[in-house]
Amino acid sequence: MNTCHEFLQHVLPKLGYRWAGFRKVRRQVCRRIHQRMQEIETNNFRNYLNYLEKNAQEWDTLDRMLDITITRFYRDxxxxxxxxxxxxxxxxxxxxxxxxxxxxxxxxxxxxxxxxxxxxxxxxxxxxxxxxxxxxxxxxxxxxxxxxxxxxxxxxxxxxxxxxxxxxxxxxxxxxxxxxxxxxxxxxxxxxxxxxxxxxxxxxxxxxxxxxxxxxxxxxxxxxxxxxxxxxxxxxxxxxxxxxxxxxxxxxxxxxxxxxxxxxxxxxxx
Ligand SMILES: C[S@@+](CC[C@H](N)C(=O)[O-])C[C@H]1O[C@@H](n2cnc3c(N)ncnc32)[C@H](O)[C@@H]1O
The missing domain is CATH 3.40.50.150 (Vaccinia Virus protein VP39)
Structure with a gap:
C-alpha cells in the first residue's frame, strides 16, 4: 500500500464511506492524512494502518479528517x-x-x-x-x-x-x-x-x-x-x-x- 489512493480504498469502507465519492476530490483529505502521519512520525501508509489497528481511537481521528468542504454560493x-x-x-x-x-x-x-x-x-x-x-x-x-x-x-x-x-x-x-x-x-x-x-x-x-x-x-x-x-x-x-x-x-x-x-x-x- 504505497499511495493515499490505495489507503483510502482500504479504510473508507471500514468507516461506512464509499470510495467513489472521494475519488475526484481526495486531495484535501490526503493532505490532512499526510500531516497526521508526520505528527505521529509515521512515514508510510502501511505503518499508519498498523497504528490504526493498535489504537482504536485513531479511527475517530481519521474519520474527522474525511470532510470534503468544497462548496460555493448558488451551487447548481x-x-x-x-x-x-x-x-x-x-x-x-x-x-x-x-x-x-x-x-x-x-x-x-x-x-x-x-x-x-x-x-x-x-x-x-x-x-x-x-x-x-x-x-x-x-x-x-x-x-x-x-x-x-x-x-x-x-x-x-x-x-x-x-x-x-x-x-x-x-x-x-x-x-x-x-x-x-x-x-x-x-x-x-x-x-x-x-x-x-x-x-x-x-x-x-x-x-x-x-x-x-x-x-x-x-x-x-x-x-x-x-x-x-x-x-x-x-x-x-x-x-x-x-x-x-x-x-x-x-x-x-x-x-x-x-x-x-x-x-x-x-x-x-x-
Ligand atoms: C461537500 S460539503 C457540501 C456543502 C453543501 N451542502 C453543498 O452542497 O455545497 C460537505 C459538508 O458535509 C460535512 N459533513 C461531513 N460528514 C458529516 C457528518 N457525518 N455530519 C454532518 N456533516 C458532515 C462536511 O464538514 C462538509 O462541510
Missing amino acids: RGVFEIVEKTVLPDLIVRARHERRRQLQCWSAGCCNGEEVYSLQLLWHERLAPDDIHLTITATDRNETVLERARTGRFPEDAFKDLPRDLLENGFDREDSCYVIKSKYKHEVKFLRQDIRNTMPDGPFDIIFCRNLVLTYFDTPVRNIVMTDILSRLRQGGYLIIGANEHLPETIKDLRQLKKGEPVYQLRTDS
Whole structure:
C-alpha cells in the first residue's frame, strides 16, 4: 500500500464511506492524512494502518479528517432557479392555506454557509412576503466551517455563480473578502451535529441534503440516514439533493419536480 489512493480504498469502507465519492476530490483529505502521519512520525501508509489497528481511537481521528468542504454560493444555479420560481411560491401558498406563518428549512452539511446565505438572499431580495417568515437550521459536524458560516466572511472565488444583484445587495466589501450583511443572519441557526447520530427535529418544508449523504456514505449508512431525513420532511415539502446524486430506489414517496433536476417533493395523502 504505497499511495493515499490505495489507503483510502482500504479504510473508507471500514468507516461506512464509499470510495467513489472521494475519488475526484481526495486531495484535501490526503493532505490532512499526510500531516497526521508526520505528527505521529509515521512515514508510510502501511505503518499508519498498523497504528490504526493498535489504537482504536485513531479511527475517530481519521474519520474527522474525511470532510470534503468544497462548496460555493448558488451551487447548481438551476436548482436555485427552481427554488425561486416553483418551490418557495408553492410553499408560501401551502403555508397560507394551512394558516402557518413560518416556513422551515434545513441545510444538512451546510459547510461555510454558502447554501444557507444563498437561500436567505433569494428569499429576502426576491420574495419575502410580509405574512410568512423563513427560518433556517443549518447543521454540520465540522466546527471550523461552522465558525466561518457564523462569521459570514467569504473570499471572492465563492461567488462565481451568485447573481450580481444578490452579491451587491447582500454583502459589504472588506479588503479582498465579502461579509454578509447582519440582517441576513437573523432567523438562521448553525448547529454542530453529526448527521449519522443527531438531526434537528423538523418538520421541515425544505431540506437541502446536497453532496454529503448520497455522495460519501455507503449504502447501509445512507439508507438509514435518508430514512431519518425524510421523516423530518413535511407532507408536500421539498428535498433537494446534489446535481450528481441519485436517490436510493427504496425511496418511493418523492416525485421529481422536473426531469434532470435534483428537486423532489414529498407526496401528499390527497
Ligand atoms: C461537500 S460539503 C457540501 C456543502 C453543501 N451542502 C453543498 O452542497 O455545497 C460537505 C459538508 O458535509 C460535512 N459533513 C461531513 N460528514 C458529516 C457528518 N457525518 N455530519 C454532518 N456533516 C458532515 C462536511 O464538514 C462538509 O462541510
